[in-house]
Amino acid sequence: MLIEVDDVSKAYPQVNGCESAAVVENLSFAVAEGEFVCIIGPSGCGKSTLLNMIAGFIQPDRGKIYFDSRPINSPEPERAVVFQEATLFPWMNLRRNIELGLKAGGAEKAELQRIVNESLALVDLNCSQQAYPHQLSGGMKQRAALARVLALQPRLLLMDEPFSALDADTREHLQDQLLKICAKRRQTVVFVTHSVEEAAYLADRILIMGRPPNRCYASLRIQRGQGRSRTDKQQMSNILRLRAALKDFSRQLSDGNC
Ligand code: ADP
Numbered sequence: 001m002l003i004e005v006d007d008v009s010k011a012y013p014q015v016n017g018c019e020s021a022a023v024v025e026n027l028s029f030a031v032a033e034g035e036f037v038c039i040i041g042p043s044g045c046g047k048s049t050l051l052n053m054i055a056g057f058i059q060p061d062r063g064k065i066y067f068d069s070r071p072i073n074s075p076e077p078e079r080a081v082v083f084q085e086a087t088l089f090p091w092m093n094l095r096r097n098i099e100l101g102l103k104a105g106g107a108e109k110a111e112l113q114r115i116v117n118e119s120l121a122l123v124d125l126n127c128s129q130q131a132y133p134h135q136l137s138g139g140m141k142q143r144a145a146l147a148r149v150l151a152l153q154p155r156l157l158l159m160d161e162p163f164s165a166l167d168a169d170t171r172e173h174l175q176d177q178l179l180k181i182c183a184k185r186r187q188t189v190v191f192v193t194h195s196v197e198e199a200a201y202l203a204d205r206i207l208i209m210g211r212p213p214n215r216c217y218a219s220l221r222i223q224r225g226q227g228r229s230r231t232d233k234q235q236m237s238n239i240l241r242l243r244a245a246l247k248d249f250s251r252q253l254s255d256g257n258c
Pocket of ligand 1: 012013023041042043044045046047048049050
């Protein structure tokens with residue numbers, strides 16, 4: 001397994017100072033190399049907290065998270081994150097934005113140029129490489145943020161609602177581009193989303209997270225026919241299964257029966 005989350009719990013101090021509020025509790029799950037796992041659940045259930053722990057930005061209070069059998073203690077380029085907002089430097093053109101992480105990593109010049117060209121091609125942005133962020137659409141900015149992360153050639157791509165601010169067409173286009181990249185690179189992805197349709201379309205497997213106080217976790221494997229479709233019977237059945245699981249799950253939550 002590439003990632004192993006082993007009985008992890010995390011709490012934050014509450015705003016009033018004294019008590020701690022548990023956000024993730026006794027969660028265990030694993031992600032295989034090449035797998036696309038979506039995390040879905042209501043707002044505030046701890047999806048970003050879990051992603052931030054896998055990224056190494058924050059540490060669990062209890063339990064451990066392993067990456068390739070090594071405990072995660074800090075962020076590393078092999079576990080790269082794409083956020084909801086594309087965080088590009090406004091004073092640098094797109095190409096320089098992408099080069100930046102590679103330069104910090106000490107890549108040699110010819111190799112750097114090759115990797116930047118390849119990353120730009122993967123997201124279809126070759127023609128816009130001289131443009132500055134304010135000259136790009138929301139979808140282009142998000143593709144640029146993805147290119148910057150892909151240039152680092154991470155073994156794990158962590159994505160926190162990366163397409164949620166985009167219009168429906170752009171979102172679907174980027175979902176398809178991401179899937180092409182994953183197929184080409186056999187990329188492992190952990191992807192946080194609110195959208196049942198997005199999760200059912202992208203994921204091999206979905207982790208459903210519940211909210212306190214009766215927190216539950218469930219894992220749902222997505223069935224595929226030949227290739228992906230947004231409208232075929234198999235996809236409709238996946239969406240219905242996921243909705244049913246979420247509904248069942250929230251009923252369990254309200255019954256206090258996990
Ligand atoms: P989700 O991504 O599912 O919306 P989050 O992981 O962002 O959930 O947040 C889960 C809960 O933890 C929320 O109640 C949020 O307010 C709280 N929280 C998140 N980050 C912090 C923090 N740094 N300090 C205190 N509370 C936090």
